[in-house]
């Protein structure tokens with residue numbers, strides 16, 4: 001049995017940076033420290049941060065004191081304003097790449113009729129980006145939705161940094177037919193593209209593949225879909241304890257990959273669990289052979 005870990009899988013630059021900023025904030029600030037929403041989409045890391053004293057708040061109304069960390073996905077100008085009105089200290093851990101996309105939306109809002117953002121409606125990054133569009137932005141989740149848009153003279157299309165390239169290409173193609181002058185900006189971040197590419201390549205070389213990460217992580221879901229298209233025997237697990245003997249039955253080459261919010265420990269734990277499961281299986285087979 002061989003275990004191969006996808007190159008470039010796991011924590012991306014923006015998420016590593018946000019975790020580092022959160023830890024530094026915790027050691028420097030005297031008062032309470034909060035994040036608006038989970039700092040990263042990974043339950044184990046969030047539990048760990050909470051133990052160290054960082055509380056995640058779902059709602060801005062709950063924020064009444066202390067310091068708030070803006071996570072890597074960024075927030076809208078409206079949200080910054082509301083926090084400032086409460087006189088609460090802001091530590092901004094927005095990924096610099098997301099910041100660049102926010103600036104792009106802001107600039108496009110001055111000249112375009114409509115700005116299409118290909119992304120998940122409920123994803124914090126998309127919700128934040130829409131806030132920079134001066135009411136000209138819409139979030140499109142599928143090619144079918146893009147095909148329903150009216151014919152426009154001018155339009156721009158860009159994409160949530162962790163989206164699937166395949167979907168972006170389809171939406172852009174549908175918009176070309178509906179727009180006289182379309183500006184296309186590929187804003188999928190390099191780290192996402194590299195991770196998607198290496199996971200897809202790995203899926204074509206193995207017989208079983210595990211995508212490890214939080215079920216609430218959009219980019220981990222994308223990785224799962226990409227791998228599943230190539231290799232139906234792909235499993236989406238949140239942690240190593242979810243790997244069963246049934247999943248490993250007959251596996252000879254096993255691939256592992258994780259999303260931008262999957263810590264290296266989660267991947268290493270999966271390696272250990274697969275190895276121990278495999279050793280148990282060999283042991284059982286030897287007993288059966290001896291008895292026959």
Ligand code: SF4
Pocket residue numbers: 012013014015072073095096097098161162189190191192260
């Ligand atoms: S996926 Fe890319 S854009 Fe998003 S936080 Fe990570 S490095 Fe930044």
